Amino acid sequence: MIELIQGDITKQEIDAIANAANSHLAGGGGVDGAIHWAGGPTIMQELKEKYKGCPTGSAVITGAGNLKAQYVIHAVGPRWKDGKHNEPKLLASAYQTSLELAQKHKCQTIAFPSISTGIYGYPVEEGAKIALQTVAQFLKENPVFTTVRFVLFDEKTYQAYQKVYQPST
Ligand code: ADP
Numbered sequence: 001m002i003e004l005i006q007g008d009i010t011k012q013e014i015d016a017i018a019n020a021a022n023s024h025l026a027g028g029g030g031v032d033g034a035i036h037w038a039g040g041p042t043i044m045q046e047l048k049e050k051y052k053g054c055p056t057g058s059a060v061i062t063g064a065g066n067l068k069a070q071y072v073i074h075a076v077g078p079r080w081k082d083g084k085h086n087e088p089k090l091l092a093s094a095y096q097t098s099l100e101l102a103q104k105h106k107c108q109t110i111a112f113p114s115i116s117t118g119i120y121g122y123p124v125e126e127g128a129k130i131a132l133q134t135v136a137q138f139l140k141e142n143p144v145f146t147t148v149r150f151v152l153f154d155e156k157t158y159q160a161y162q163k164v165y166q167p168s169t
Pocket of ligand 1: 007008009010020021029030031032034077113114115116117118119120121122151152153154157
C-alpha cells in the first residue's frame with residue numbers, strides 16, 4: 001500500500017530509504033545531506049568504492065550506515081528546465097529504477113522523498129503525480145511491497161501529494 005506522511009525520512013524504520021541524489025553521487029544539500037549526515041560516512045565510502053556516478057533517471061544502492069534501514073537507494077531525478085527536456089520520463093524512471101533495485105534486494109518496505117521537487121525545481125504537483133502514478137503502476141504489476149511510504153518534509157509538499165493521491169489508482 002501507498003502511505004503519505006509528513007516527516008523526516010532519516011527517522012524511518014524501513015527496509016530501504018530512497019535518496020534524492022545527484023549524478024555525481026557527491027552528497028549535497030536537502031534530503032541527500034540529511035541522509036549522509038544521519039547515516040554516517042560509510043554510505044559515502046561505499047558509493048565511492050562501487051560507483052562512478054549515476055545517470056539521471058537511474059539509481060544505485062548502498063548499505064544504510066546508522067539509519068534504521070537495510071539499504072539506501074540513491075535515485076537521480078532530473079533538474080527541471082522547462083518540462084520539454086524529458087523531465088517527466090526521467091523522473092518516472094528514477095522512481096521505477098529505485099523500486100526495481102529494492103525488489104531485487106528483497107525489500108518489502110521502502111520510503112521515498114519527493115525526488116526533484118526541492119533544489120532541482122520540479123513543480124511539486126507535477127512531481128507528485130508522476131511519483132504516485134509510477135509507484136501505483138509498479139505495485140499493480142509487482143505486488144512485492146507491503147508499504148511504499150512517501151515521507152514529505154514540508155506542509156506544502158505533503159498537501160500537494162494528498163491532493164493528487166487517488167487510492168484507487
Ligand atoms: P532535489 O535536488 O532532488 O530537488 P532536495 O533534497 O532539494 O532534492 O528536495 C527533495 C525533497 O526532499 C524536498 O521536498 C525537500 O523538502 C525534501 N527533504 C529535505 N530534507 C528531507 C528529509 N530529511 N526527509 C524527507 N524529505 C526531505
